[in-house]
Amino acid sequence: MASIRERARGALLGLAVGDALGAPAENLRPSEIRARWGRITGFVADNPSGTDDTEYAIFSGLLLSRHGSALAPAAVEAAWHEWIADREEGPFRGAGFSERGTLENLRRGLAAPISAQHRHAWSDGLAMRAAPYGVFAAGRPAEAARLAAIDGSVSHDGEGIYGGQAVAAGVAAAMAGAPPTAVVAAALAVVPDDSWTARSLRRAVAVAHRGERAVRSAVVIGGYPWTDLAPEAVALAFGAYAAADGDFRQAVLTAVNMGRDADTTAAVAGALAGATQGAAAIPADWAAAIGPARGSCLPAMAGHHVLEIADLLSPEHEQAEVPS
Template sequence: MSGSPGPAPEADTANRPPPARLRRERPGLPGTLRDRARGALLGLAVGDALGAPAENMKPSRIRERWGRIEGFVLDEPAGTDDTEYAIFSGLLLAEHGSALTVAHVEAAWHLWIADRDEGPFRGAGFSERGTLENLRRGLAAPISAQHRHAWSDGLAMRAAPFGVYATGRPAEAARLVAVDGTVSHDGEGIYGGQAVAAGVAAAMVSDSPDAVVQAALSVIPEDSWTARSLHRAVSAARRAVPGPDGSPLPVERAVRSAVVIGGYPWTDLAPEAVGLAFGAFIAARGDFRGSVLTAVNMGRDADTTAAVAGSLAGALGGESGIPAHWAAAIGPVRGSCLPAMAGRHILDVADALLPLNAVPGRATDPSNENRQAAS
């Protein structure tokens, strides 16, 4: 891996900070706030389940095995750690709202993960494993994040709930996800989560994929590896054209070659995964189906890249923009990575993160009272 993050961003993706609070929904935007919130988190879960079989695979291997993936390739599709950790972080955010602290997050990691029996995947990815080992040794945040994968996409994969909660407020979404990530991530790992959270926050109130990218770039250092990777991927997606027969393969190759480090073994690298996800989102111009399938067919950490692309496109187009047969395949999680989350549904988290008046018929919920008091 090169020690330099690469050339400066191109002018066509210049980082122009958006206002602290983006405009709320305007007439003509697709879906209600609830539809968009559910779209963001259901989109995450759908992308996760679609991408899981292709995780850590090269595109050539994907084509050899399945041709181009156009839907679920398993009889019983299921999400992975991406969905289960998003539920975990989303429930914690719904409880504490803007008053969320690192101490809250650390206590929840102990209560719901570190101090319990583990599932068959033992807490999931490398960054989560490193965090759990540190917590069990008695280390506290931010030292708990000092492990070999603090730069991973493990925060980016669970960042969408923060964008849903901080609808239209990308800076607040970025602040909150950094609080959550302090227990498990550092540096580029934090930046990756912030870019995703801010992008979802913007997508919740926008009809422009470009505004989503602008919001993501506004909350991370311009000279960070994550920002440069995002710039490269988005620029490649904008320049690339499909093949003569309409094949998306040339576009996927262009985006992938813009950010993937050839021969580098770790596919959970946050700058790479976040770049691929935003590149897929822009290549499809925010269309849900195109966004997630582009991410899946590029391989690498395909469950996470498709989950992130799905959360962005789902927030932009709403739950109604997700193919019904894909949505129907998403049920309560199994707790394979986090046994304490077994039986919970991602859509329940979406509803819990919204103001009371956004969910028809919902009675007063103490977690939302806490949220409103903290806001």
């Protein structure tokens, strides 16, 4: 069985690989993906790299390595100022809608949780950076969810928090060797049973055996323009992971070919499957394409590699494997 360190490396490298694979398909429909590339089976960009998903995951990993279980909202807010809000912005200008809203509020002097009061507090911006909490709290899904919620208090609310908690808890369970069914159960256990996130996740997993078209149909709200809805993106990611029964390649490619917020859904599916199988399950050519972050979104993250973050978060958590 994979060691905790290898699972940690699998989770965060898997996130970065999924992000890079999914980026060209972001906001596309499956029909548009097929028209351009047929079925995506590998990188379709000439120079693949991670997007805001990878750089914000590095941000959360560095924040967590600094504070550990003592993480508090004030520390998260201070990190947003130190590494993002009070610096020159990269070409991507701070990433998605939830990040823009958060940055504008922080720069106006608002503090958490008021800083999270913007139009996109329900986005998948926390979910995309939540995997490090699962790596840190390996085998402790409730603790992973608690820490993710603290991180999210600066930028998200409601369903946006729940989506991040589900991802963090799922990764934490996978890090301890739980099988995919138990990973899904761990994610559902930390969010309200009647939440949009939980309902979407249950629907996605229930039809996962029928493949990606069924998963997409069960989750996506037809005609809704925003693809960064946390309940949708998280459900698509878990649906892809369940459809693949935890297999890394299949999970990531299923997420990519469903389109919508494909970089985030593939990043989350990659984190779950990478934690389940370990770094060795990631195809070598995919892994080799992932270099240090370029700082395109967050200049302060430039030069940091996801494997560095995985190693920062995992050594003190070496422990016996939990039987599956």
